[in-house]
Amino acid sequence: xxxxxxxxxxxxxxxxxxxxxxxxxxxxxxxxxxxxxxxxxxxxxxxxxxxxxxxxxxxxxxxxxxxxxxxxxxxxxxxxxxxxxxxxxxxxxxxxxxxxxxxxxxxxxxxxxxxxxxxxxxxxxxxxxxxxxxxxxxxxxxxxxxxxxxxxxxxxxxxxxxxxxxxxxxxxxxxxxxxxxxxxxxxxxxxxxxxxxxxxxxxxxxxxxxxxxxxxxxxxxxxxxxxxxxxxxxxxxxxxxxxxxxxxxxxxxxxxxxxxxxxxxxxxxxxxxxxxxxxxxxxxxxxxxxxxxxxxxxxxxxxxxxxxxxxxxxxxxxxxxxxxxxxxxxxxxxxxxxxxxx
Ligand code: A2P
Numbered sequence: 160x161x162x163x164x165x166x167x168x169x170x171x172x173x174x175x176x177x178x179x180x181x182x183x184x185x186x187x188x189x190x191x192x193x194x195x196x197x198x199x200x201x202x203x204x205x206x207x208x209x210x211x212x213x214x215x216x217x218x219x220x221x222x223x224x225x226x227x228x229x230x231x232x233x234x235x236x237x238x239x240x241x242x243x244x245x246x247x248x249x250x251x252x253x254x255x256x257x258x259x260x261x262x263x264x265x266x267x268x269x270x271x272x273x274x275x276x277x278x279x280x281x282x283x284x285x286x287x288x289x290x291x292x293x294x295x296x297x298x299x300x301x302x303x304x305x306x307x308x309x310x311x312x313x314x315x316x317x318x319x320x321x322x323x324x325x326x327x328x329x330x331x332x333x334x335x336x337x338x339x340x341x342x343x344x345x346x347x348x349x350x351x352x353x354x355x356x357x358x359x360x361x362x363x364x365x366x367x368x369x370x371x372x373x374x375x376x377x378x379x380x381x382x383x384x385x386x387x388x389x390x391x392x393x394x395x396x397x398x399x400x401x402x403x404x405x406x407x408x409x410x411x412x413x414x415x416x417x418x419x420x421x422x423x424x425x426x427x428x429x430x431x432x433x434x435x436x437x438x439x440x441x442x443x444x445x446x447x448x449x450x451x452x453x454x455x456x457x458x459x460x461x462x463x464x465x466x467x468x469x470x471x472x473x474x475x476x477x478x479x480x481x482x483x484x485x486x487x488x489x490x491x492x493x494x495x496x497x498x499x500x501x
Contacts, residue, residue, distance in 0.1 A: 169197035176239030177201030252290035297486025
């Protein structure tokens with residue numbers, strides 16, 4: 160693949176939503192991976208403009224996105240909600256920088272690529288036209304990383320997925336809400352419900368994002384449409400997305416029907432050899448992927464790989480990943496790394 164940005168020693172990078180749950184991890188990962196940054200600009204709303212964030216031992220003042228001039232930036236990592244991206248991403252792109260947008264605003268736009276580096280890096284070519292790259296939904300990212308090596312071997316016909324999603328997917332206020340409700344309930348107080356449609360502590364909510372006319376939620380629709388766009392395949396996908404009282408890392412029960420035979424052993428071998436996947440699948444020793452393993456790690460963890468005894472050419476997988484890292488911030492930084500690669 161040819162260069163997206165001219166070769167330089169360091170690049171000017173803005174993080175939009177730098178004070179948020181994903182933005183903070185974007186900064187952490189840029190630091191961990193030693194991304195060559197010349198000028199770092201943390202941006203947020205006027206609410207937190209003037210506060211400071213730390214990056215590699217130095218304090219940076221958060222600036223107000225509304226007053227910021229993007230001229231001279233190379234890369235802008237957006238994670239400040241769909242409305243902010245709809246309004247500001249085109250302005251940043253017009254100023255010449257590459258926008259990597261973590262919101263759902265641009266994902267299904269025909270002229271915008273939706274990229275998971277392990278799955279469809281070739282789609283990035285499209286970004287040369289309009290400079291906007293969409294980062295997929297967190298639940299979609301971890302699932303397509305697991306589907307890709309299997310689909311390359313035997314085409315997938317259908318996927319049925321049920322998710323168990325952590326509260327951090329709904330942002331910093333949601334993390335606080337689970338902690339505060341848990342504290343309230345354990346001390347015999349009435350919990351306050353603000354972010355989620357119902358109490359999340361000691362509960363399970365089969366509702367993420369808004370309901371649509373067909374009874375699916377928008378989160379479910381995202382998993383269906385985004386999977387087909389990223390995999391560039393006519394796969395039938397159906398999803399039930401569920402919020403569980405876990406802080407970080409989403410888990411997914413994924414049922415896959417192939418166009419031909421695919422044994423559990425073959426799937427295990429393909430998954431173990433794939434980039435970005437860690438297979439943990441030893442039921443005899445009660446070893447399978449757990450949220451507590453995945454949180455803070457960069458891998459997509461896959462286990463419980465077994466034949467579906469109810470249907471020909473079908474398998475079950477259990478897929479777990481840190482939704483804020485691989486599901487959001489890490490995927491965005493991996494895309495940025497491709498943009499600067501020689
Ligand atoms: P702020 O701290 O100023 O509210 P989270 O996903 O954890 O809820 O975080 C959302 C992030 O998006 C925060 O950094 C927040 O900044 C930022 N944000 C929200 N709305 C805007 C906006 N209109 N302009 C710029 N940043 C925004």
